[in-house]
Structures are given as C-alpha cells and as structure tokens.
Amino acid sequence: xxxxxxxxxxxxxxxxxxxxxxxxxxxxxxxxxxxxxxxxxxxxxxxxxxxxxxxxxxxxxxxxxxxxxxxxxxxxxxxxxxxxxxxxxxxxxxxxxxxxxxxxxxxxxxxxxxxxxxxxxxxxxxxxxxxxxxxxxxxxxxxxxxxxxxxxxxxxxxxxxxxxxxxxxxxxxxxxxxxxxxxxxxxxxxxxxxxxxxxxxxxxxxxxxxxxxxxxxxxxxxxxxxxxxxxxxxxxxxxxxxxxxxxxxxxxxxxxxxxxxxxxxxxxxxxxxxxxxxxxxxxxxxxxxxxxxxxxxxxxxxxxxxxxxxxxxxxxxxxxxxxxxxxxxxxx
Amino acid sequence: xxxxxxxxxxxxxxxxxxxxxxxxxxxxxxxxxxxxxxxxxxxxxxxxxxxxxxxxxxxxxxxxxxxxxxxxxxxxxxxxxxxxxxxxxxxxxxxxxxxxxxxxxxxxxxxxxxxxxxxxxxxxxxxxxxxxxxxxxxxxxxxxxxxxxxxxxxxxxxxxxxxxxxxxxxxxx
Numbered sequence: 157x158x159x160x161x162x163x164x165x166x167x168x169x170x171x172x173x174x175x176x177x178x179x180x181x182x183x184x185x186x187x188x189x190x191x192x193x194x195x196x197x198x199x200x201x202x203x204x205x206x207x208x209x210x211x212x213x214x215x216x217x218x219x220x221x222x223x224x225x226x227x228x229x230x231x232x233x234x235x236x237x238x239x240x241x242x243x244x245x246x247x248x249x250x251x252x253x254x255x256x257x258x259x260x261x262x263x264x265x266x267x268x269x270x271x272x273x274x275x276x277x278x279x280x281x282x283x284x285x286x287x288x289x290x291x292x293x294x295x296x297x298x299x300x301x302x303x304x305x306x307x308x309x310x311x312x313x314x315x316x317x318x319x320x321x322x323x324x325x326x327x328x329x330x331x332x333x334x335x336x337x338x339x340x341x342x343x344x345x346x347x348x349x350x351x352x353x354x355x356x357x358x359x360x361x362x363x364x365x366x367x368x369x370x371x372x373x374x375x376x377x378x379x380x381x382x383x384x385x386x387x388x389x390x391x392x393x394x395x396x397x398x399x400x401x402x403x404x405x406x407x408x409x410x411x412x413x414x415x416x417x418x419x420x421x422x423x424x425x426x427x428x429x430x431x432x433x434x435x436x437x438x439x440x441x442x443x444x445x446x447x448x449x450x451x452x453x454x455x456x457x458x459x460x461x462x463x464x465x466x467x468x469x470x471x472x473x474x475x476x477x478x479x480x481x482x483x484x485x486x487x488x
Numbered sequence: 489x490x491x492x493x494x495x496x497x498x499x500x501x502x503x504x505x506x507x508x509x510x511x512x513x514x515x516x517x518x519x520x521x522x523x524x525x526x527x528x529x530x531x532x533x534x535x536x537x538x539x540x541x542x543x544x545x546x547x548x549x550x551x552x553x554x555x556x557x558x559x560x561x562x563x564x565x566x567x568x569x570x571x572x573x574x575x576x577x578x579x580x581x582x583x584x585x586x587x588x589x590x591x592x593x594x595x596x597x598x599x600x601x602x603x604x605x606x607x608x609x610x611x612x613x614x615x616x617x618x619x620x621x622x623x624x625x626x627x628x629x630x631x632x633x634x635x636x637x638x639x640x641x642x643x644x645x646x647x648x649x650x651x652x653x654x655x656x657x658x659x660x661x
C-alpha cells in the first residue's frame with residue numbers, strides 16, 4: 157500500500173511474458189501522465205482491477221476470489237460478456253491497453269469520488285461507540301494515576317508496568333505484546349504492585365518504553381471506538397508526529413499526521429479532508445492521545461484547509477512513484 | 489534533476505543512511521579529518537556524498553549528502569538547488585543535540601519553507617548524553633514547526649525509508 161492517494165491497484169494472473177511486458181510499459185507511460193496504477197500479486201480481493209488470461213488455471217481461481225464490483229479485464233481469443241467484464245483480444249497491444257487503462261482510471265476515480273461524497277453527505281452510518289474495558293483503558297489509567305501493575309494471562313509472559321517511570325518490563329516479544337493487547341480484559345489478570353515489588357519482578361527482564369506499548373494497544377484495542385469523554389467534533393492538532401519507526405502504523409497514518417501537523421480539525425473534518433475511514437482516524441486519535449501528542453487544550457476554531465499545498469499532478473506522480481519504489485514492509 | 493538532500497552534523501550518519509537505501513554504495517569525497525572532528529570519526533565528507541535510486545519508469549532520484557563540517561557550508565546552497573526535500577540527521581547522543589538541530593533548521597530555513605523536511609535521530613542505542621525525543625518535540629513545537637522526528641538506525645533501510653515516506657506525506661499534504 158502506498159502513502160499517497162489516487163493509485164489504483166491491479167492484480168493479474170497467467171499473463172504471457174509479452175503481455176506482461178506490454179502491461180508494465182503501459183503502466184509506466186501512464187504514470188508520466190499522473191495516471192497511477194500499481195501491480196500487486198497479493199490480496200487480489202483488494203485490487204481495483206483484475207487482469208486475467210482466459211487460458212490460465214490461476215485466472216479461474218482469481219476470478220472466484222473477485223468481488224462482484226471489481227472490474228475484470230479478460231484477455232482472450234474469444235469474446236466475453238458480463239457485468240464489469242471487459243474483453244480484450246490477445247496478444248495485448250500497447251496503445252489499446254494504455255487507452256483502456258486511462259479510461260478506466262478516469263471512470264473509477266469518478267466512482268470513488270462519488271461514493272466518498274455520498275459517504276460524507278450521508279448521516280453517520282453507525283454511532284461512535286465509547287472505548288471502555290480494554291487493556292488500553294487500563295494502561296491509560298495506570299499512567300494517569302501513577303500506578304504500578306502486573307498484567308498476566310495464560311500462555312504469555314507477564315507484563316510489569318510502572319506508570320510513574322513510564323516503563324514496561326517483560327520477556328514478551330513484540331508479537332506477543334500485540335497479541336496480549338488484543339485479548340479481552342476478562343482474559344487478563346491485573347493486580348497492583350509496590351515499586352519494590354516491581355524492582356524484584358523486573359530484574360532480568362527487558363525494559364521497553366510504555367509509550368510504544370500504549371501506542372500499539374491504542375491502535376489494536378480501539379477498533380473505531382472513541383475514548384470516553386472525547387468528541388468527534390472537537391478540533392485538535394498534533395503537538396508532534398508519532399515516532400513511526402518505533403510504532404505500528406498503517407500507510408494512512410502518514411497522511412493523517414501530515415494534515416494534523418499543519419491544520420486544526422475535528423475527527424469528522426479530518427475524515428472529510430483525508431477520505432480515510434473514520435475507524436482508522438479514531439484508532440490513530442486514541443493512540444496519539446495516549447502518547448501525549450494531541451493538542452486540544454486551547455483550540456476552539458478549526459483551521460482545516462487553511463494550509464494545504466496545491467501540488468501539481470506531475471509532481472504528485474513523481475512523489476507517488478518514489479513511495480512505490482521505497483515500499484515499506486512493516487505496515488499493519 | 490530530482491534529488492533528496494541529507495544533511496546534519498559530522499558523524500550523524502548521512503553517508504550510512506544514503507547507503508542503506510541506494511542502489512550503489514555512495515560515491516564519497518571522504519578525507520582524513522585534520523580538525524576537532526577527528527575525535528568523532530577518522531574520515532569525513534568534504535564536498536558531498538552521492539548515490540541514487542531508480543524508479544520503475546527509469547527516473548533517477550539522486551541522493552546527496554552535504555558535508556558535515558561548517559567550513560564546507562558553501563556547498564549547501566549548491567546541493568539544495570532544485571531539491572525535492574530535506575532529511576536532517578542528528579546524533580541523539582550529542583551533548584548539544586537540540587542546538588545542532590536548530591542550527592540546521594535555521595541554515596536550511598528557506599529550502600524547508602519551499603519544500604519540506606524530516607528529522608532522523610541517530611545513535612539511539614548510545615546513552616551517554618542521550619536527549620529524550622520529547623525534548624526535540626518541544627523544541628519544534630516552540631518554533632511552530634511540527635516536522636516528523638523519528639528515532640532511526642541509519643544502517644536499517646526500513647527506518648530510512650520510513651523517514652522518506654514521511655517526507656513525501658509532508659510534501660503532498
């Protein structure tokens with residue numbers, strides 16, 4: 157996934173080598189015009205467009221995985237019909253596939269824009285639920301109240317958390333920490349410790365920053381539920397960017413952070429501005445609040461849109477291609 | 489020419505960071521240190537480091553590292569002309585790490601205003617004088633410059649790529 161918008165994803169199967177070369181060339185040429193496609197082999201169900209060769213076995217499997225609304229371009233010597241099916245005669249011809257992709261890009265971007273506008277103008281599809289009774293809530297309280305606690309559960313190493321020194325001692329790996337954060341509160345046993353007890357238990361364990369675990373558990377536990385006492389209509393901005401090299405993150409978080417570093421806006425306005433699903437924005441907000449980088453103290457007026465860059469399409473295309481070239485492995 | 493500039497004081501890890509994401513080892517202009525920098529490292533960059541990455545369409549993105557020593561500052565303007573954006577690297581364990589950061593923010597203020605910047609804090613595994621990341625946040629907040637600040641290992645390509653992704657997000661939004 158790229159951090160930049162407006163790139164459409166193509167998944168393909170069974171293309172002959174010459175067709176594959178032609179398709180890649182068409183995509184490269186289109187990128188120079190700001191028409192951005194990316195080929196991706198994994199997760200075809202998330203692709204905007206499927207390109208299949210009629211003769212291949214893999215194409216049939218891919219077709220089964222396809223979503224009803226997905227556009228399928230079928231390369232064949234025969235003519236295919238069907239909803240969202242476009243038949244293209246083999247072998248691929250550069251100018252025709254390029255012009256087809258360009259037409260599809262325009263059409264699909266318009267459709268995406270329309271459905272986003274519809275979502276923005278529709279009343280909130282579901283009420284925002286409050287986030288309660290999760291390990292994330294316990295961690296926030298532990299830090300606020302300066303408590304020292306032990307979190308234990310079957311199958312995982314215990315966590316010793318010092319809310320005063322903001323530290324966490326454990327033998328759990330990063331993956332295990334994520335798994336613990338995703339457990340229901342009933343599956344965990346939580347007890348208060350004295351600072352002396354903390355020293356005894358934490359001896360020989362790895363000390364990690366409580367901030368990092370607060371961030372991860374905020375992202376994992378929130379699931380679109382907002383911390384109690386917070387509002388999706390209250391304007392806020394970021395005091396600082398999250399330390400993404402040490403935190404779990406989604407590609408979309410770069411965009412959220414970049415907007416919030418320059419603009420003051422509410423969760424609702426941020427959704428409108430960024431077009432990112434509100435659940436992701438709430439997860440980001442909760443985690444950012446927990447690590448102390450949300451600034452909402454004296455802010456009453458939103459400034460969203462007052463400091464947004466107008467980046468020419470050609471430059472956007474270049475930046476998007478750089479992002480694609482430097483793909484990150486560790487997205488959530 | 490499309491280029492990304494890496495800057496920062498002597499020993500911050502500019503050459504290493506460029507090398508961790510580039511296609512060829514950086515072409516350097518390292519010479520033996522003859523001044524106080526010798527206490528930090530034996531060799532230093534005097535003119536620039538250079539390497540590149542190639543995009544799918546064949547476009548080359550040039551990666552330039554500025555010389556760290558102040559007496560080579562005249563190179564900074566030359567290198568930034570036409571640049572896409574700036575990566576500032578600061579040794580987190582330097583006793584005056586915050587001052588060092590401010591010096592580079594001031595020196596490149598015009599270029600940052602026109603483009604954008606990200607800050608990578610290096611040598612995070614050393615804790616002799618280490619400054620907490622929150623102090624860097626505070627410094628930037630006071631300056632009303634909410635730029636990305638990440639703790640990185642300049643040898644880890646994933647860390648350096650994360651910096652570049654943040655830079656791209658800053659440039660686009």
